Amino acid sequence: MGASTLSLVLGGLGVLLLYRMLLRLRTGARVQDAVVVITGASSGLGKECARIFHAAGARLVLCGRDTGRLQEVAQELTQLTTSSSQGKTHTPSTVTFDLAKVETVDRAAGEILQCYGQVDILINNAGISYRGNILDTDLSVQRAVMDTNYFGPIALTQALLPSMVRRRSGHIVVISSIQGKIAIPYRSAYAASKHATQAYFDCLRAEVEHYGIGVTVVSPGYIQTNLSLNAVTGDGSKYGVLDKTTAMGRDPRDVAKAVLEAVRHRSKDIILAGPLPALAVYLRNLWPALFFKVMSLRARKEQRPQND
Numbered sequence: 001m002g003a004s005t006l007s008l009v010l011g012g013l014g015v016l017l018l019y020r021m022l023l024r025l026r027t028g029a030r031v032q033d034a035v036v037v038i039t040g041a042s043s044g045l046g047k048e049c050a051r052i053f054h055a056a057g058a059r060l061v062l063c064g065r066d067t068g069r070l071q072e073v074a075q076e077l078t079q080l081t082t083s084s085s086q087g088k089t090h091t092p093s094t095v096t097f098d099l100a101k102v103e104t105v106d107r108a109a110g111e112i113l114q115c116y117g118q119v120d121i122l123i124n125n126a127g128i129s130y131r132g133n134i135l136d137t138d139l140s141v142q143r144a145v146m147d148t149n150y151f152g153p154i155a156l157t158q159a160l161l162p163s164m165v166r167r168r169s170g171h172i173v174v175i176s177s178i179q180g181k182i183a184i185p186y187r188s189a190y191a192a193s194k195h196a197t198q199a200y201f202d203c204l205r206a207e208v209e210h211y212g213i214g215v216t217v218v219s220p221g222y223i224q225t226n227l228s229l230n231a232v233t234g235d236g237s238k239y240g241v242l243d244k245t246t247a248m249g250r251d252p253r254d255v256a257k258a259v260l261e262a263v264r265h266r267s268k269d270i271i272l273a274g275p276l277p278a279l280a281v282y283l284r285n286l287w288p289a290l291f292f293k294v295m296s297l298r299a300r301k302e303q304r305p306q307n308d
């Protein structure tokens with residue numbers, strides 16, 4: 001390659017990079033004073049998102065099932081409310097509802113809209129996990145996980161969407177999982193709900209982009225939260241174990257930071273996991289036969305006894 005061709009290629013790359021940077025600056029969502037709704041804000045990743053979006057100056061609406069725990073988070077943040085040169089922070093509002101009671105979500109969306117009259121950013125974070133083998137799992141458990149992780153969040157999204165369309169602006173984030181991209185044994189209800197989530201929000205992204213509404217699907221690997229402790233088993237009882245994989249997962253503060261950056265950059269789809277899960281995602285698509293073999297060996301090795 002001659003020197004002039006090389007400089008042309010480098011120049012072209014430079015222009016492309018500059019264009020991407022400008023595009024990000026132009027389309028990046030503003031967080032200061034934005035109304036940000038966070039579901040599952042009482043603990044884990046949702047609580048960390050609340051802390052980081054509060055510090056960035058968002059007007060928060062914290063959602064969860066437990067009023068007391070939501071108010072504790074709101075109080076903690078209120079004590080940090082400041083008006084500094086870095087930007088004003090705001091006292092959060094709270095709205096209590098159960099996403100699994102899908103028929104009540106419309107009313108909750110009304111309450112959310114009443115807080116500030118609009119929603120700029122919706123973070124669908126709340127969720128539960130599951131442990132069990134399909135043979136011993138009640139259909140009611142499959143439905144319950146689907147209600148919390150899929151039907152509840154999409155009902156909330158659909159209830160808030162018309163107001164975003166009217167304003168020709170908004171951003172919707174959903175916290176999925178690496179298990180929205182690959183299915184691993186003994187997680188049927190959870191992986192199915194996260195795969196459905198991925199598909200729904202991919203459709204939504206395409207359908208609302210021309211209204212100026214962005215959609216980000218976040219797919220994390222393990223995070224240090226209470227997710228496994230709160231997981232349900234095949235008969236609907238609580239699993240109640242802090243799994244090693246969860247305990248050794250990422251710091252939820254780092255994941256929350258990545259969520260904030262994804263909103264600022266209007267990222268469409270991000271994976272927050274180590275090289276092995278990332279490799280598994282590629283393998284699932286490029287060499288499915290090998291992926292299925294590895295999963296079947298994994299299933300045999302783990303062999304989950306009834307209802308554990």
Ligand SMILES: NC(=O)C1=CN([C@@H]2O[C@H](COP(=O)(O)OP(=O)(O)OC[C@H]3O[C@@H](n4cnc5c(N)ncnc54)[C@H](OP(=O)(O)O)[C@@H]3O)[C@@H](O)[C@H]2O)C=CC1
Nearest residue numbers: 040042043044045065098099100126127222223225226227
């Ligand atoms: N931890 C991990 O390893 C990973 C987690 N994720 C995802 O991150 C998200 C957050 O989970 P995480 O912080 O880890 O787990 P936690 O169990 O700590 O938090 C879950 C949150 O969801 C809320 N929630 C659960 N069920 C309902 C319901 N029916 N209605 C309303 N709110 C509900 C809980 O609120 P309350 O009980 O107060 O109502 C709680 O605040 C989930 O979507 C999860 O799938 C993704 C990948 C990995």
Ligand SMILES: CCCCCCCCCCCCCCCC(=O)OCC(=O)COP(=O)(O)O
Nearest residue numbers: 129130177178179220221222228276277280294
């Ligand atoms: C010859 C090369 C073979 C390479 C094969 C690689 C296959 C590796 C499999 C890796 C599986 C990763 C699973 C990750 C699961 C995960 O991070 O889930 C996140 C969650 O949502 C956690 O929820 P849970 O309730 O399951 O704790």
